[in-house]
Amino acid sequence: MKEIELVIVGGGPAGMSAAVAAYESGISDLLIIERDARLGGILQQCIHNGFGLHRFGEELTGPEYAWKYEKLVREKQIPFLPNTMVLDITPDKVVTATNATDGVFQIKAKAIILAMGCRERSRGALNIAGTRPAGIYTAGTAQKYVNLKGYMPGKEVVILGSGDIGLIMARRMTLEGAKVHAVCELMPYSGGLARNIEQCLHDFDIPLRLSHTVVEIHGKERLTGVTIAKVDKNRRPIPETREYIPCDTLLLSVGLIPENELSKTASVTLDRVTGGAVVDQDRQTSVEGIFACGNVLHVHDLVDYVSEEAEIAGKNAAAYIRGEAIERTEINLRTDGKIRYTVPQRITQKKDVTVYFRVADVYRNVTVKILDGERVVYQKKKPRVAPGEMESITLNADQLADAKELLFALEVK
Amino acid sequence: MIKELTCIVCPKGCALRVELENQQVLSVTGNACPRGKQYAIDECTHPTRTLTTTARTADGGVVSVKTDRAIPKELMFDCMAQINRTVVSLPVRVGDVILENILGTGANVIATMNL
Numbered sequence: 001m002k003e004i005e006l007v008i009v010g011g012g013p014a015g016m017s018a019a020v021a022a023y024e025s026g027i028s029d030l031l032i033i034e035r036d037a038r039l040g041g042i043l044q045q046c047i048h049n050g051f052g053l054h055r056f057g058e059e060l061t062g063p064e065y066a067w068k069y070e071k072l073v074r075e076k077q078i079p080f081l082p083n084t085m086v087l088d089i090t091p092d093k094v095v096t097a098t099n100a101t102d103g104v105f106q107i108k109a110k111a112i113i114l115a116m117g118c119r120e121r122s123r124g125a126l127n128i129a130g131t132r133p134a135g136i137y138t139a140g141t142a143q144k145y146v147n148l149k150g151y152m153p154g155k156e157v158v159i160l161g162s163g164d165i166g167l168i169m170a171r172r173m174t175l176e177g178a179k180v181h182a183v184c185e186l187m188p189y190s191g192g193l194a195r196n197i198e199q200c201l202h203d204f205d206i207p208l209r210l211s212h213t214v215v216e217i218h219g220k221e222r223l224t225g226v227t228i229a230k231v232d233k234n235r236r237p238i239p240e241t242r243e244y245i246p247c248d249t250l251l252l253s254v255g256l257i258p259e260n261e262l263s264k265t266a267s268v269t270l271d272r273v274t275g276g277a278v279v280d281q282d283r284q285t286s287v288e289g290i291f292a293c294g295n296v297l298h299v300h301d302l303v304d305y306v307s308e309e310a311e312i313a314g315k316n317a318a319a320y321i322r323g324e325a326i327e328r329t330e331i332n333l334r335t336d337g338k339i340r341y342t343v344p345q346r347i348t349q350k351k352d353v354t355v356y357f358r359v360a361d362v363y364r365n366v367t368v369k370i371l372d373g374e375r376v377v378y379q380k381k382k383p384r385v386a387p388g389e390m391e392s393i394t395l396n397a398d399q400l401a402d403a404k405e406l407l408f409a410l411e412v413k
Numbered sequence: 414m415i416k417e418l419t420c421i422v423c424p425k426g427c428a429l430r431v432e433l434e435n436q437q438v439l440s441v442t443g444n445a446c447p448r449g450k451q452y453a454i455d456e457c458t459h460p461t462r463t464l465t466t467t468a469r470t471a472d473g474g475v476v477s478v479k480t481d482r483a484i485p486k487e488l489m490f491d492c493m494a495q496i497n498r499t500v501v502s503l504p505v506r507v508g509d510v511i512l513e514n515i516l517g518t519g520a521n522v523i524a525t526m527n528l
Contacts, residue, residue: 047477047525048465053423061465063477063526067507147467150475175466175493194426198419199462203486302424 003108005321006030007095009086009262010115012041014294016069017307018113019078021314027321031107032073032080033097039073039080040066041117042140043303045147048168050195054304065303089114089266091287111289111317114263114277115310118295120165121255130217133224139165139253143172152176154249158226159183160214162190162197163388164301166253171200173251180204181245184212184228186235189362191388193301213237214250223248256299266290273341274298280348282316283309291317298343298356301390305356309343326351331403338363338410340387347400354394357408359385367411368393372403385410418456420449429453460486465525466493468511470501476528478511480520488516496522503528 006027008015011034019032038044043051046062053059056068073080084099093112098104120138135154137145142153143165155178159166162185170180183201188211190197201208209228215237216227230241258276260268269278269286276297277285283293293313294306331347333355342357363385370378370393377399385391400406414434420427425445431453432439441453455461461483467475478501484492492515501511505524512522 044526047467047479049463049479050424059463061477061479061525064507067527147477148475150467150469150473172466175464175489193424194419194428195421195424198426199421203462 001094001106001108003110004029004031005110006113006317007093007107007109007111008032008113008115009089009095010034010041010117010294010296011036011039011080011082012115012117012294013043013066013069013303013306014117014296014310014313015039015041015113015115016066016073017310018115018291018293018314018317019080020069020072020076021311022113022318023076023078023314025315025318027318030078032078033084033086033095034080034082035085037082039070039082045140045144046168047147048172051303054302055307062303069307086262089262089290091267091290093266093289109289110321111291112266113310113313113317114260114268114285114290114292114296115294115313116259116262116296118256118258118299120252121257123252126160126252126254128214128217131219133217133219133222135219135223135248136217136250136252139163139169139251142249142251143169146172146176152178153251154178154223154247156247157181157249157251158214158228158245158247159251159253161185161253161255162192162208162210163253163255164192164196166251167192167196167200169251169253170206171204174204174206178249180206181247182207182209182212182228184209184214186211186213186231189386193388215242217250218244223250226250256295258296258299260296263290263292263296268292271298271341271345274343276343278345279343280346281312281344281351281353282319282349283313283344284316284320284348289317289320291320298341298358301388305390309356329400331400332405334405334407336407336409338412339368339408342408347406350397350400352394352396353400354392355408356390356392358390359387359410362386363410363412365413369407369409369411370395371407371409372401372405375401375403377401377403377406416457418453420444420452422446422448422452431457433457462486462489464489464492464496466496468496468499468501468522470505470528471503474528476501476505476524477526478522479525480515480518481523482520484515484518484520488518491516492518492522 043062043066
């Protein structure tokens with residue numbers, strides 16, 4: 001069996017950034033495996049701008065951001081295998097993959113970085129009543145059709161879900177001549193960035209219907225319309241508010257799910273809240289030598305943070321391969337529910353650690369507190385926090401002291 | 414007159430308050446950086462947007478493109494029409510100019526993808 005020091009599963013922004021970081025940390029025997037024909041992952045179809053402000057200090061489109069990393073991969077001659085699908089990963093790090101030229105083959109790795117990204121929740125996950133006509137797409141599928149294939153999925157559009165992909169597609173479909181009748185959002189607030197509400201909806205007078213959902217789908221061969229309704233505070237549709245909107249296309253932007261089938265075959269412990277692996281500060285999973293980063297670990301708002309996280313995974317996978325042993329500790333990070341999750345979920349080394357977290361709801365005038373029993377390790381006031389905006393706190397090694405468990409809590413006035 | 418805006422310069426999306434008198438901006442508050450102030454002034458006087466879209470390629474596919482600077486907001490659909498009439502010859506590299514000075518805006522339409 002072929003042996004390679006480091007195998008990276010996925011050649012999107014996380015995989016490329018992790019590979020470059022590992023290479024720069026001295027690992028030259030490495031391989032990126034990518035199931036698509038080229039590197040770049042989902043960035044290829046995200047042709048809008050707004051990427052790279054943190055990372056490169058300039059505003060780039062998705063393909064341009066991907067190209068910055070692909071150039072690095074090519075300059076360093078980091079090997080990558082396109083059109084290749086990983087089928088299985090074992091806990092002792094044997095990767096089984098397949099492609100059209102090599103058939104099915106196996107590689108034994110010293111370390112593996114999981115960078116498979118995420119996929120969209122689909123209609124099946126929503127249980128919308130009605131018929132099963134053509135014309136219902138996830139927003140990302142429609143984005144691929146329009147931006148990479150050059151065909152329009154429809155003309156009269158309703159979008160369910162106001163996450164960023166839904167907002168971006170509302171603008172994109174409008175620019176290409178479609179009429180977007182409404183963006184419906186189940187929650188009383190949008191899950192997308194404020195700038196996208198402004199430049200994707202307001203610029204084109206597209207109505208955002210908060211606390212609204214699609215309750216019925218109509219049409220036999222092709223979608224002919226949807227019935228929407230307002231929801232009450234328990235998110236139950238209110239029958240008397242039902243409203244019919246004729247349309248030929250329904251786009252769903254209703255959440256992303258980290259794609260962890262391979263992590264499961266490797267017996268990696270998953271976090272029920274994030275849908276991704278439980279990791280330590282190095283992004284090492286519960287299986288020694290298997291690391292995870294990017295949207296397969298938890299869904300990010302900005303690719304800039306994906307690159308940053310992937311660098312951590314890449315550097316530390318390199319350190320693991322070199323066999324660097326560092327004094328170990330065990331601190332579990334817990335949350336109070338108002339804070340939904342943290343990444344990492346555990347700290348195993350006393351060093352400076354940046355902890356990312358997401359809140360469960362929109363809260364105003366809050367204090368973020370980190371508690372070690374009675375001891376307040378950290379606190380900071382924030383005017384506003386929202387589920388759509390990932391937060392981060394950097395703790396230094398001294399602040400960790402002898403903690404066994406740190407509680408991340410939100411005090412709401 | 415007070416006008417409230419959401420800044421679109423970066424993902425932070427600052428809530429801006431602009432004090433206006435006779436189309437003149439007197440003050441901008443709520444911005445976390447100088448670019449926010451400039452955005453507020455532009456938005457109240459001559460709003461602009463960077464346009465990102467695709468253009469047809471000679472093989473029948475599409476390549477992603479953008480305007481290399483922001484164009485007047487009201488020209489977005491006219492620029493779309495012109496870009497949609499263009500056929501890009503292959504190969505094409507990131508940064509290649511597809512259309513020069515589109516509609517006299519001073520902005521070039523450039524490729525954002527290698528094909």
